[in-house]
Amino acid sequence: MARIGSKPITFGDDVSVSVSDTNVVTVKGPKGELTQQIDPEMSIAIEDDNIVVNRPTDQKRHRSMHGMSRSLIENMVTGVTQGYKKELTIKGVGYRASLSGDTLELALGFSHPIFFLPPEEVDLEVESGRGKDDTITIEGIDKQLVGQVAAKIRDLRPPEPYKGKGVRYTDEHVPLKAGKTAAR
Incomplete structure (x- = not known):
């Protein structure tokens, strides 16, 4: 299992996260708003104050996109809160x-x-x-x-x-x- 990709991303009350049907993630926070297109094969779930990214299979491409997708979303959350x-x-x-x-x-x-x-x-x-x-x-x-x-x-x-x-x-x-x- 991926080490980076499997970790949930925690965000606070001052951050709002939305995911569209085509995996466009929008993160709004005190410093601004960021939008990023994530690979459509990844599934992104928002549970309470956590974001979880899951991959469909264990193919090499899916494993690499899993960790990268999670890192992109985490960088967006950090950017709108701390910069x-x-x-x-x-x-x-x-x-x-x-x-x-x-x-x-x-x-x-x-x-x-x-x-x-x-x-x-x-x-x-x-x-x-x-x-x-x-x-x-x-x-x-x-x-x-x-x-x-x-x-x-x-x-x-x-x-x-x-x-x-x-x-x-x-x-x-x-x-x-x-x-x-x-x-x-």
């Missing part, structure tokens, strides 16, 4: 970030500034390091969207392995390489 947050740090001399309106303006060592317009469902916040590293905080209720926005910003200037300059996740460790040494 998700990712933090990026910008390291490098002259590298900085600022927020003007909804647009994120980045100076990342190129000859031009980079302007990044995030989706409406995501909130950005920039904390200036005042001589140190700037921090960008990405918050939202959709885990996939928050991670995707963070990855897109990081891909604008990934950390390089010699001095560590670039955009990185706050908890990311970048192993530094030794530079070339002159032959004598």
